[in-house]
Amino acid sequence: MPLVEIENLSVSFSSPDGQVQAVRDVSLTLEHGQSLGIVGESGSGKSVSLMALLRLLPTQSATVRATKLRLDGVDMLTCPKNELAGVRGKVASLIFQDPMASFDPLFKIADQLTETVLAHFDVSKSEAEQRVLSMLNRVEMPDPNRVMSSYPHQLSGGMLQRAMIAMALICEPKILIADEPTTALDVTVQAQILQLIGDLQQETGMGLIMITHDLGVVAETVNDIVVMYGGKVMEQTTVFDLFEAPRHPYAQALLASIPGQVAGKRKLREIPGQAPNPLAPPAGCPFHFRCEKADAKCVEQMPVLQRFGPNHATACLKVMS
Numbered sequence: 001m002p003l004v005e006i007e008n009l010s011v012s013f014s015s016p017d018g019q020v021q022a023v024r025d026v027s028l029t030l031e032h033g034q035s036l037g038i039v040g041e042s043g044s045g046k047s048v049s050l051m052a053l054l055r056l057l058p059t060q061s062a063t064v065r066a067t068k069l070r071l072d073g074v075d076m077l078t079c080p081k082n083e084l085a086g087v088r089g090k091v092a093s094l095i096f097q098d099p100m101a102s103f104d105p106l107f108k109i110a111d112q113l114t115e116t117v118l119a120h121f122d123v124s125k126s127e128a129e130q131r132v133l134s135m136l137n138r139v140e141m142p143d144p145n146r147v148m149s150s151y152p153h154q155l156s157g158g159m160l161q162r163a164m165i166a167m168a169l170i171c172e173p174k175i176l177i178a179d180e181p182t183t184a185l186d187v188t189v190q191a192q193i194l195q196l197i198g199d200l201q202q203e204t205g206m207g208l209i210m211i212t213h214d215l216g217v218v219a220e221t222v223n224d225i226v227v228m229y230g231g232k233v234m235e236q237t238t239v240f241d242l243f244e245a246p247r248h249p250y251a252q253a254l255l256a257s258i259p260g261q262v263a264g265k266r267k268l269r270e271i272p273g274q275a276p277n278p279l280a281p282p283a284g285c286p287f288h289f290r291c292e293k294a295d296a297k298c299v300e301q302m303p304v305l306q307r308f309g310p311n312h313a314t315a316c317l318k319v320m321s
């Protein structure tokens with residue numbers, strides 16, 4: 001039984017300007033112990049897809065449709081509201097870009113982590129404190145004893161991010177969902193944190209979904225990858241295959257935008273043009289406005305994901321023909 005099963009997921013939001021079509025017919029699966037990156041530029045529907053899975057979207061404005069939405073076997077579409085927090089708490093932990101948001105500024109790090117342990121496990125306070133210290137060591141926190149007695153504002157960005165990872169992992173989740181976990185950090189610290197997340201995923205055997213706009217971020221941390229654009233999946237494959245032979249013109253453009261990939265230059269290459277308007281998505285391929293290969297058919301016809309071998313699927317009319 002897969003850890004995550006999302007099938008034909010569509011999400012829209014009602015807004016004063018109309019319906020925002022945030023996610024359109026997205027399907028993806030994650031097996032236990034596997035790692036997946038969801039990549040795409042801002043607004044492509046990455047976070048909303050995962051928030052829909054966890055049933056964390058605002059019920060007043062969001063309409064969620066799917067033929068399957070399962071987390072560790074639990075049907076999240078029919079799960080009673082009063083059981084959702086329990087399912088999420090037992091199965092999934094989330095880490096975000098802003099670790100400050102996960103901590104209460106008024107309490108010491110040790111107290112907050114210890115409370116988390118006590119809420120999840122039937123252990124004594126001193127045992128919980130031991131677990132916290134050992135987890136801080138595991139996330140390679142510098143000077144963990146000092147960190148235990150510090151308030152959140154006394155830690156650097158990198159240390160806070162390590163503390164948030166410790167808080168996420170101390171619940172022993174079956175899946176860690178990391179949404180742009182390193183965007184706010186400088187490049188050296190970013191690399192250390194990504195390495196840490198990758199190592200911990202291997203060590204614990206938990207599943208990992210890494211959401212990012214940066215292909216470089218997932219290259220070292222995950223095995224499989226979903227490339228999203230305009231609320232849709234454009235390409236689905238292994239990281240290795242994507243880097244070796246990207247098929248979709250958008251995936252090719254993303255790869256070309258990684259510093260160092262463009263013949264000798266270390267400058268980010270922008271993809272010219274604007275993302276599609278989610279209030280009025282085009283009938284055809286959402287990337288056709290910016291695609292050098294697009295023709296009249298791409299403007300009218302929505303490409304479906306087509307398989308090329310066991311591990312590679314692409315939604316592009318030009319690749320099929």
Ligand SMILES: Nc1ncnc2c1ncn2[C@@H]1O[C@H](COP(=O)(O)OP(=O)(O)OP(=O)(O)O)[C@@H](O)[C@H]1O
Pocket residue numbers: 013014015020021022023040041042043044045046047048049058061213278
């Ligand atoms: N609560 C909401 N109400 C209305 N629209 C929303 C809401 N949340 C997200 N959206 C819209 O849904 C679309 C997809 O957003 P989403 O956050 O999933 O993008 P993303 O790919 O994760 O990008 P980012 O990296 O910037 O978060 C965007 O157009 C966004 O404005």
